[in-house]
Amino acid sequence: MSKTWKIFLTSLLVVLLALFFWYFKTIVIYVLVAGVISLIGQPLMNLLAKVQFGRIKLPVSVRAILVLIFFWGLIYGFIRISLPIIFSQAEAISNINVKELQEKINDPLSIVDKTLKTYNLGGVDYDKLNNYVTDKLKQFIDISDLSNILSSLIRIVGELLIAIFSITFITYFFLTDSNLFYKMILFFVPDKYDDRFLKALKQIQHLLSRYFIGVTLESLLITILRTLGFTLILGIDFKVSLIVSLFSGIINVIPYVGNIIGYIFAVVYIYITNVNLDFYNEIVPLLTYMTIIYYTVQLIDNILFQPLIYAKSVKAHALEIFLVILMAGSVGGILGMFLAIPTYTVLRVIANEFFSQYKVVSEITKNLDK
Secondary structure: OOHHHHHHHHHHHHHHHHHHHHHOHHHHHHHHHHHHHHHHHHHHHHHHHOOEEOOEEOOHHHHHHHHHHHHHHHHHHHHHHHHHHHHHHHHHHHOOOHHHHHHHHHHHHHHHHHHHHHOOOOOOOHHHHHHHHHHHHHHHHHHOOHHHHHHHHHHHHHHHHHHHHHHHHHHHHHHHOOOHHHHHHHOOOOHHHHHHHHHHHHHHHHHHHHHHHHHHHHHHHHHHHHHHHHHHHOOOOHHHHHHHHHHHHHHOOOOOOHHHHHHHHHHHHHHHHOOOOOHHHHHHHHHHHHHHHHHHHHHHHHHHHHHHHHHHHOOOOHHHHHHHHHHHHHHHHHHHHHHHHHHHHHHHHHHHHHOOOOHHHHHHOOOOOO
16 A cells, blocks of 8 residues: 555544544543543542451442542532522622612722823723623623523533433443553554553553642632631621632632632622622722732642642643643633643643654653653
């Protein structure tokens, strides 16, 4: 067979595989999610393997079931606690009077207007700004409408149940046979590349298991610290504190950018839920102290958590990670930012194994073997 035909057939095979994965993308997502859960659960599987009653050890099937019960139990407990709080906050926000809120916002806008005019930077175009703020507030409040949330949940509950069952079923087999995921991937790989792909997959598993466990603990600790700080120190309602802290803890998975998004959300949400307070004497001090607590927790995160998770777990330079996140955000938005580091880790490991002869690849993967 000529070289041209080989290239053509290889290209055709790649296109067909891409179409196959796209057509069955829901199933592919189930498999990938199950793979991530199995990565997180593998350390617990190893721990349970050491448990024995006399000379009898726990069978691998029992260990897998216990890990799944533990994992879904945590999720159920989280939903059981947080969902009623989210609904109550959504209902409270949906009852806010937009016109009254807009009048309250005019106070800080007047401060901005005076500041701009003082430094000859123009002024605030109140008509355009008020229209913009009103539209955004209406969108926020409409999104928070309880009836919309309930109708959306009803529409997706069937798909969610199917997803939960499918992911649980697949995860069980991934936990009982740690090589099963590898075998599924190697099925699409030519035989001559099996050993190299298997080596790359082992390294990917090692790096991503550390990463996912790390970010899960990081999000949990950030949520707890900020909730305690906002509630106990500032006296903010526990439900408001939990919503703000939970969002900031989840979005913080995106390095560098996530904490800024979380802070903006915290300022807007706390201001809206306390709009009846006096702006100068109560709102400004409240937001000031909130900012101090928010970034104190962020400082703890930056010093203790992020260097260990994002630099050491995936073995990439901080600037490298930052640029990757920006590019992922421009392509896929917030979701792209969430997936940036795991995807980049996978690509780096594969590139290191198969394309290390290129200078750019050797430069960005030189820390992987350390």
